[in-house]
Amino acid sequence: MDFQSSLIFDFQMMKALITDDVHPILTNGLVDLGFSVANRPDLPTDEIIAFAKPYDLVVINSRTHIKAAQMELLPNLRVIARLGSGLEIIDLDEASRRGIRVISAPEGNCQAVAEHALGAILSLFNKLSRADRNVKHGHWEREEHRGLELQGRTIALIGFGHTGQAFARLLHGFDVAIMIYDIIDVDLAEFPKCQKASIGEIQEQASVVSLHVSYNDSIHHLVDQRWINDFSKPFFLINTSRGMVVSLADLIPALQSGKVLGACLDVLENERPTTFTDYEKSLYSQLYQLPNVLLTPHVAGWTVESKEKIAQTILQKTKNWLLDQSDSQNL
Numbered sequence: 001m002d003f004q005s006s007l008i009f010d011f012q013m014m015k016a017l018i019t020d021d022v023h024p025i026l027t028n029g030l031v032d033l034g035f036s037v038a039n040r041p042d043l044p045t046d047e048i049i050a051f052a053k054p055y056d057l058v059v060i061n062s063r064t065h066i067k068a069a070q071m072e073l074l075p076n077l078r079v080i081a082r083l084g085s086g087l088e089i090i091d092l093d094e095a096s097r098r099g100i101r102v103i104s105a106p107e108g109n110c111q112a113v114a115e116h117a118l119g120a121i122l123s124l125f126n127k128l129s130r131a132d133r134n135v136k137h138g139h140w141e142r143e144e145h146r147g148l149e150l151q152g153r154t155i156a157l158i159g160f161g162h163t164g165q166a167f168a169r170l171l172h173g174f175d176v177a178i179m180i181y182d183i184i185d186v187d188l189a190e191f192p193k194c195q196k197a198s199i200g201e202i203q204e205q206a207s208v209v210s211l212h213v214s215y216n217d218s219i220h221h222l223v224d225q226r227w228i229n230d231f232s233k234p235f236f237l238i239n240t241s242r243g244m245v246v247s248l249a250d251l252i253p254a255l256q257s258g259k260v261l262g263a264c265l266d267v268l269e270n271e272r273p274t275t276f277t278d279y280e281k282s283l284y285s286q287l288y289q290l291p292n293v294l295l296t297p298h299v300a301g302w303t304v305e306s307k308e309k310i311a312q313t314i315l316q317k318t319k320n321w322l323l324d325q326s327d328s329q330n331l
Contacts, residue, residue, distance in 0.1 A: 013034060013035070013036050014034065014035050014036070014056040014057065014078070015035065015036045015037075015038070015054060015055045015056050015057070015076075016030045016035040016036070016037045016038070016055060016056065016057040016058075016059065017037075017038050017040060017051070017052050017055040017057070017058045017059065018037065018038070018039045018040065018041070018059040019040060019041060019043055019048050019052075019058065019059060019060050019061065019064060020041050020059065020060070020061040020083055021041045022039075022041075022059065022083065022307070022310075022311050023307045023308045023310070023311035023312075024311075025308060025311040025312055025315060026059070026311035026312075026314055026315050027039055029311075029315040029318075030057070030315070030318065033318065033319065033322065035056075035057065038055070045063050045064065048060075048064050049064075049066075049070050049073055049074065050073070052074055052077070053073060053074060053075070053076070054076055055074070055076060055077070056076050056077065056078045056079065057078065057079040057080075057081060057318065058074070058077060058079070058080055058081070059081040059083060059314065060080065060081070060082060060083065060089075061082075061083045061084065062084065062086060062089060062298075064089065065089045065090075066080055066089065066090050066091070066095075067090070067091040067094065068091050068094040071091070071094055071095065071098060071100065077098075077100055078099075078100060078101065079100065079101045079102075079103065079318065079321055080095065080100060080101070080102045080103070081103050081104075081314045081317075081318065082102070082103065082104040082105070083105060083310055083314065084104065084105060084106070084108070084109060084301060084310065085104055085105065085106035085109070085110075085161075085162070085163070085214070085301075086104075086214065086215060086242065087102065087104055087214065088214070088215040088216060088242070090102055101321050103314060103317040103318065103321065105309070105310040105313035105314050105317075106161060106162040106163065107162055107309070107313050108301075108306055108309035108310030108311075108312070108313040108314075109163075109300075109301030109302075109303075109306035109309065109310055110161075110162035110163040110165070110166040110301075111166050111305075111306070111309075112300065112301045112302065112303040112305065112306040113163045113166070113167075113212075113240050113300040113301045114163060114166035114167035114169070114170050115170065115303075116240060116266065116296070116299075116300035116301075117167050117210050117212075117238050117240050117264075117300065118167065118170050118171070120238050120240075120264030120266075120294055120296075121150065121155075121208055121210075121236065121238060121264075122150065123264070123294055124236055124261075124262040124263075124264060124292070124294060125147050125148040125149070125150060125236075126145075126147035126148070127145045127146075127147055129294055130145060130291050130292075131145040150174050150176060151174065151175045151176065152175060152176070153176050153177070153207040153208060154176065154177040154178075154179060154205050154206050154207050154208075155171055155176050155177070155178050155179070155206070155207065155208045155210065156178075156179040156180075156181065156197065156202040156205075156206035156208065156209045156210070157178065157179070157180050157181070157194075157210050157212055158181050158182075158199075158202070158209060158210070158211050158212065158213060159181075159182060159211060159212035159213035159214070159241065160180050160181075160182040160186045160212070161182075161212065161214070163212045163240070164180070164182070164212035165191070167210065167212065168180070168191050168193075168194055169191075171193070172191070172192075172193050176193075177193070177195070177205075178191070178193050178194040178195070179194075179195060179196075179197040179201065179202055179205065179206060180194050180195065180196050180197060181196070181197055181198065181199060181202060200230075203227075203230045203231045203232065204231075204232050205232075206231070206235055207233075207235055207236065208235060208236045208237075208238065209235055209236070209237050209238070210237075210238040210239075210240070211223075211237075211238065211239045211240070211241045211245055211246075212240065212241055213241045213242070213245060214241070214242075215241070215242035215244060215245060219245055220244055220245070221244070221245070221246070221247040221250075222245050222246070223237065223239075223245060223246040223247060223250070223251065224247045224250045225247070225250040225253075225254075228250060228251070228254045228259055228260060229259070231259070234258055234259055234260065234261045235260060235261060236260070236261050236262050236263065237251070237260055237262075237263040237264075238263070238264045239263070239264070239265050239266065239267055240264075240266045240267065240300040240301075241267065242267055243265075243267040243268040243269045243270070243271060244269055246265070246269070247269075248268070248269055248283055248284075248287060249283060251263065252283070252286050252287055252290070255290050255292055255293060256290070261292065262292040262293065262294070263292070263293050263294070264293075264294040264295075264296070265293065265294075265295055265296075266295075266296045266297075266298055266299065266300040267298055267300075268284075268295075268298075270284075271297070271298055
């Protein structure tokens with residue numbers, strides 16, 4: 001007996017809308033589960049909610065926000081599937097009130113983000129981006145590009161969910177001290193080189209700070225002027241979490257002064273350059289000119305492998321939801 005026929009609860013063919021480019025595993029898998037699937041990654045962002053009205057399952061990425069007002073316009077909505085991990089774009093309380101299941105796939109891209117963060121640290125320490133540009137401009141300046149070694153440094157991970165843990169596993173291969181801060185108590189039994197630390201202890205000891213937090217209003221501009229100035233020594237900053245966690249207006253002067261030695265930012269406060277205000281144009285222009293900054297376009301979790309893993313994770317969690325529906329019918 002196949003999976004679909006094993007479901008006992010009775011339902012008409014449900015409809016699934018996919019609004020991003022996904023691995024075929026997800027599209028084909030949903031069809032096998034009995035969904036009628038519309039694969040529409042071409043939909044303009046401002047048209048997605050209206051188009052999604054008849055659908056039971058909507059698969060979204062970070063460009064689509066589904067809050068209470070959007071849910072009101074989606075009477076058939078039963079499942080929101082978030083490609084990736086960030087759930088700040090969804091009103092979770094309202095979804096729970098309406099009986100809408102929210103699923104995400106932090107397991108799918110955590111290894112990709114961890115490897116990106118490690119690559120960022122090594123690139124900053126060894127000035128790889130700067131050296132590459134220098135050579136391509138016809139120069140051969142060795143002393144100006146003398147690097148640093150990671151060995152013996154203290155690396156602080158703020159946030160220790162799927163991605164923070166994946167990063168810690170990579171760092172275990174280096175001779176470094178690893179400090180962990182999370183708002184919830186974490187079990188470090190599998191991480192013998194990690195130690196829990198307060199923000200104050202991190203600010204006293206860390207050479208590198210890597211952010212792996214989920215966004216909410218309480219950590220808006222966590223990294224601001226005061227937070228930076230509380231560090232006892234200059235440090236490197238890696239942000240692969242959410243752009244709004246870091247105040248660019250405060251980070252840029254710190255990068256210029258050397259208080260922050262370098263930064264890799266995969267996420268920014270505004271990731272749509274065509275929407276920049278005049279103030280943002282000036283701010284980002286300053287950022288782009290800094291030689292100690294490495295910028296990437298929100299691609300830390302964007303690998304060939306993660307695309308497949310995310311699809312597999314969403315598909316499996318959809319199967320689990322269908323089984324839950326079947327079980328509830330049998331109570």
